[in-house]
Amino acid sequence: GQQVMQIPQYQHVQEGEDFTTYCNSSTTLSNIQWYKQRPGGHPVFLIQLVKSGEVKKQKRLTFQFGEAKKNSSLHITATQTTDVGTYFCAVAYNFNKFYFGSGTKLNVKP
Amino acid sequence: DAGITQSPRYKITETGRQVTLMCHQTWSHSYMFWYRQDLGHGLRLIYYSAAADITDKGEVPDGYVVSRSKTENFPLTLESATRSQTSVYFCASSERVGGSYEQYFGPGTRLTVT
Numbered sequence: 001g002q003q004v005m006q007i008p009q010y011q012h013v014q015e016g017e018d019f020t021t022y023c024n025s026s027t028t029l030s031n032i033q034w035y036k037q038r039p040g041g042h043p044v045f046l047i048q049l050v051k052s053g054e055v056k057k058q059k060r061l062t063f064q065f066g067e068a069k070k071n072s073s074l075h076i077t078a079t080q081t082t083d084v085g086t087y088f089c090a091v092a093y094n095f096n097k098f099y100f101g102s103g104t105k106l107n108v109k110p
Numbered sequence: 111d112a113g114i115t116q117s118p119r120y121k122i123t124e125t126g127r128q129v130t131l132m133c134h135q136t137w138s139h140s141y142m143f144w145y146r147q148d149l150g151h152g153l154r155l156i157y158y159s160a161a162a163d164i165t166d167k168g169e170v171p172d173g174y175v176v177s178r179s180k181t182e183n184f185p186l187t188l189e190s191a192t193r194s195q196t197s198v199y200f201c202a203s204s205e206r207v208g209g210s211y212e213q214y215f216g217p218g219t220r221l222t223v224t
Contacts, residue, residue, distance in 0.1 A: 035213075041217075042217055048209075048210050050209060090153075101152055
């Protein structure tokens with residue numbers, strides 16, 4: 001079964017609104033990765049978080065790793081239509097054996 | 111710079127037939143992965159490989175076989191295709207650089223088993 005839970009499954013926002021997706025694990029994670037998949041495309045790596053409480057920013061995207069390293073979030077400020085896609089988190093419990101969350105599909109209305 | 115390629119991009123086959131999906135990467139990455147993507151399940155790891163001649167099972171390996179005789183190729187074979195194997199298959203490669211091992215995905219193969 002899935003090792004990491006991701007919510008929400010879908011999110012519809014008006015352009016300019018903010019968006020957040022969350023990943024939660026019952027066990028402590030060594031690291032977590034985030035990917036974006038555009039409709040009809042393949043997953044593209046966004047970032048990897050390793051440290052407890054880590055916060056990283058990429059322009060309008062903010063990634064956080066929880067203090068207990070059991071959860072993570074991706075926040076997009078002021079969404080744009082180019083943000084449309086599905087966002088996945090991925091964790092590796094054993095070296096290189098990755099488990100992906102089920103993804104959050106983001107739709108942005110112009 | 112081809113990166114990572116998959117072939118075929120689309121395949122329709124019949125139940126019981128053997129099918130091989132190809133994956134080729136030009137970066138000489140050590141690690142390669144096969145995933146399947148189905149609605150509601152995200153990406154699920156089928157098999158992975160840490161180097162040539164080293165492979166290991168992922169989350170959903172039943173009904174699949176892999177080999178890796180060369181670093182750059184990682185074919186996935188469905189020995190006797192079933193309808194439940196209808197899916198989009200993604201190959202990925204990765205290399206550890208420092209503590210990071212981001213995965214680079216191929217364009218995917220859409221397989222339909224009738």
